[in-house]
Amino acid sequence: MYISLNYSINLNDNLQHMDKIALTILFFLSLSKSISGDTNDDCRPALCSPTGPQVRFPFRIRDRQPSACGFPGFDLSCNQQNKTILHLTSTRSYIVNKISYGAQIIYIDPEFCRSNSIGDFNITGTPFDFRSMQSYRFYNCTWIQSSYKFHVMSLPCLNSVNHSVIALGDGLIPDGKTLAKCQDIGMVSVPIRWHGGTMEELELMWFTPYCRSCEIEGRMCGVKGSSNGETTCFGYNGDIGMRKSTKHGMIVGIGILIFICVLIVVWYIAKKAREYTESMHQHIDTLSITFSQRPNSSPGLDTSTIESYKTTILGESRRLPKDDYDTCPICLTKYEPRDALRTIPECNHYFHADCVDEWLKLNATCPMCRKSPERFIYDYTLA
Numbered sequence: 204m205y206i207s208l209n210y211s212i213n214l215n216d217n218l219q220h221m222d223k224i225a226l227t228i229l230f231f232l233s234l235s236k237s238i239s240g241d242t243n244d245d246c247r248p249a250l251c252s253p254t255g256p257q258v259r260f261p262f263r264i265r266d267r268q269p270s271a272c273g274f275p276g277f278d279l280s281c282n283q284q285n286k287t288i289l290h291l292t293s294t295r296s297y298i299v300n301k302i303s304y305g306a307q308i309i310y311i312d313p314e315f316c317r318s319n320s321i322g323d324f325n326i327t328g329t330p331f332d333f334r335s336m337q338s339y340r341f342y343n344c345t346w347i348q349s350s351y352k353f354h355v356m357s358l359p360c361l362n363s364v365n366h367s368v369i370a371l372g373d374g375l376i377p378d379g380k381t382l383a384k385c386q387d388i389g390m391v392s393v394p395i396r397w398h399g400g401t402m403e404e405l406e407l408m409w410f411t412p413y414c415r416s417c418e419i420e421g422r423m424c425g426v427k428g429s430s431n432g433e434t435t436c437f438g439y440n441g442d443i444g445m446r447k448s449t450k451h452g453m454i455v456g457i458g459i460l461i462f463i464c465v466l467i468v469v470w471y472i473a474k475k476a477r478e479y480t481e482s483m484h485q486h487i488d489t490l491s492i493t494f495s496q497r498p499n500s501s502p503g504l505d506t507s508t509i510e511s512y513k514t515t516i517l518g519e520s521r522r523l524p525k526d527d528y529d530t531c532p533i534c535l536t537k538y539e540p541r542d543a544l545r546t547i548p549e550c551n552h553y554f555h556a557d558c559v560d561e562w563l564k565l566n567a568t569c570p571m572c573r574k575s576p577e578r579f580i581y582d583y584t585l586a
Contacts, residue, residue: 246259246263249264251264251287252285255285255286256300256301258279258287258302259272259423260273260424260426261274261424262274262302262309264281265278265279265280266280274426274434277330277409278290286298289309291325291326291329291331297312297313298312300404304418304424305418306415307409307410309331309409310404310406310407311407330409331408336392337372339371340370340371340372340376341358341369341370341387341388342368342369342382342387343385344366344385344386346383346384355371358370373390412424413434414436420436422437502565502566502567503565503567504567509545512547512548513548514543514544514545514546514556515543515545515546516544517540517542518540519540523544524544525553533554533570536555538555542555545559547576548576549575550572550576552570552571
């Protein structure tokens with residue numbers, strides 16, 4: 204009955220402790236969430252496809268990253284083919300091939316092979332600029348020579364059965380002249396260069412926001428304030444896309460978890476210490492009960508036995524039972540008249556009664572020869 208009741212009390216105490224710890228955990232978790240801010244504020248790098256360019260500040264992908272993760276004018280999107288798309292104007296969009304955040308250059312496909320896409324490249328009203336401009340003149344030819352005096356670039360994607368489209372750098376043909384059997388389509392100025400027969404990407408640069416120093420340091424670039432658009436460096440490459448509020452929330456969360464673990468450890472140690480103390484008290488109580496049940500024992504003699512030994516009262520003559528010594532071996536004081544002497548049976552050694560009585564209460568042997576006296580009863584005598 205006692206064990207069952209004690210177990211129930213301890214169980215209730217433990218449950219109360221666990222409830223307190225659970226409430227503490229919930230409180231700190233809610234505090235961590237409020238400090239870290241909106242959980243949707245996720246600015247980790249995003250991709251339209253596994254092979255596509257990584258999108259991070261100052262760019263962002265619409266509907267995938269919050270507006271605070273990018274800079275105005277740097278919005279990208281993903282098309283149905285999972286291509287990364289840059290919208291320069293409301294009517295013109297281009298496929299993004301790659302982005303160099305260190306050089307602050309975005310490379311896009313000129314898409315000359317798309318219908319009605321051959322025209323001047325206009326970036327007015329955008330945050331981008333050209334590294335360099337190159338003008339090319341396009342011709343629609345019904346016949347192409349096997350060789351020309353100057354380099355001619357072919358665009359097979361625009362060819363048909365009866366004609367072929369070629370382009371060559373501006374200034375290679377004198378004004379007023381044209382290629383034989385070719386129709387001048389028009390002049391296009393674009394930030395692109397051809398090397399041999401290979402067409403490179405369009406190169407667009409941006410200067411604001413300026414994040415090149417952050418990239419050189421291996422750190423990330425982001426908006427410093429929510430109002431003026433000022434940028435700053437934070438974190439490192441391992442923290443790509445992690446905003447300050449998120450990092451702060453993680454730090455607070457880790458600190459809270461450590462604090463909770465410390466609380467649990469302290470509670471566990473206190474619980475074990477309390478259990479140990481209670482068990483020691485129970486053990487001491489048991490020993491006390493055990494000791495209290497044992498009869499009192501002493502290595503000496505009881506009072507009645509001691510008083511049964513012969514007692515002698517010295518007279519004025521100080522005649523001693525034995526003339527061997529006149530000094531008490533215990534207190535080393537000479538015997539005087541009217542001193543009470545006690546004689547030990549068996550060995551007949553005598554001492555001051557007060558001295559030997561105290562000795563015999565602690566030791567059941569003669570102080571001089573260590574013999575155990577027999578219990579003889581003697582009458583008082585007067586010397």
